[in-house]
Amino acid sequence: MSAKETGRIRVSAKQLDEFWLHEQAHSPTPLGSRIGALPLGVWGDDARYNRSGQKIVLITVNCLLHESARTELKRYPLVTIREHSVQTITTGMLHDRSSDAGDHACLTLKAWNGRIFLAYLDHCLNHQLESNQASGRHDPELVLATVATRSLLLWFCEQEGAHKRYLTEEQARTIHRHGIQYLQYAEALSQHASGNNLLRWKVLPKHHDSRLIL
Numbered sequence: 571m572s573a574k575e576t577g578r579i580r581v582s583a584k585q586l587d588e589f590w591l592h593e594q595a596h597s598p599t600p601l602g603s604r605i606g607a608l609p610l611g612v613w614g615d616d617a618r619y620n621r622s623g624q625k626i627v628l629i630t631v632n633c634l635l636h637e638s639a640r641t642e643l644k645r646y647p648l649v650t651i652r653e654h655s656v657q658t659i660t661t662g663m664l665h666d667r668s669s670d671a672g673d674h675a676c677l678t679l680k681a682w683n684g685r686i687f688l689a690y691l692d693h694c695l696n697h698q699l700e701s702n703q704a705s706g707r708h709d710p711e712l713v714l715a716t717v718a719t720r721s722l723l724l725w726f727c728e729q730e731g732a733h734k735r736y737l738t739e740e741q742a743r744t745i746h747r748h749g750i751q752y753l754q755y756a757e758a759l760s761q762h763a764s765g766n767n768l769l770r771w772k773v774l775p776k777h778h779d780s781r782l783i784l
Contacts, residue, residue: 581608581635589635592736609634613645627651634735685726692719711762718755724748 586606614629630645638644695716702709725748732741759771 579608579633579636581633585635589735596737596739596742612648624652688719688723688726692716692723695719711759711768714755714759714762718752718759721748721752721755725752 583606586608589609590606611632611634612629613632614627616625616627618625628650629648631648632645695712699712699716702712725745728741728745728748732738732745737745756771763769763771
């Protein structure tokens with residue numbers, strides 16, 4: 571076992587000082603913890619645990635400043651909760667029949683798959699937009715969808731290109747700008763669809779929380 575694989579949290583006084591000085595200088599709402607305290611994070615996600623597709627939700631805790639070695643755990647389980655979910659994906663599940671909004675196609679992608687599909691969607695929308703411009707056709711919905719998708723794509727790109735722990739002032743402003751622009755365009759798409767009796771572009775309640783985070 572190497573020196574980095576002791577199974578213990580390894581955070582130096584220098585790392586703690588750097589973290590809290592950065593937090594004090596840049597956080598609009600200080601965390602309130604005393605300087606020198608070890609910052610912890612809480613994270614959760616669901617996963618299938620059998621072939622029938624049943625899921626559990628796992629809540630874990632991790633040390634934000636600890637650099638885990640290859641063979642060490644990065645997060646430590648706190649609690650698991652059994653989740654009731656759909657067992658198998660079928661083509662019928664690509665339609666939303668759960669509300670009074672009507673039956674329309676929808677697709678939910680998470681994490682890495684969502685980012686990959688978003689880049690593909692951005693390419694398709696821009697290709698169609700260029701085709702429309704060449705033929706003199708103006709489609710407000712396509713324009714809004716294109717700029718909304720590009721804003722969200724730039725939001726992801728800026729985050730992935732930044733330092734994994736500390737953002738510069740410019741990076742923070744840029745990420746915030748792209749995020750707010752996406753929320754504004756998403757809202758405009760919903761209003762456009764509602765005004766034209768189109769069953770598309772639902773307003774998601776969690777956008778409100780995203781605005782607070784951004």
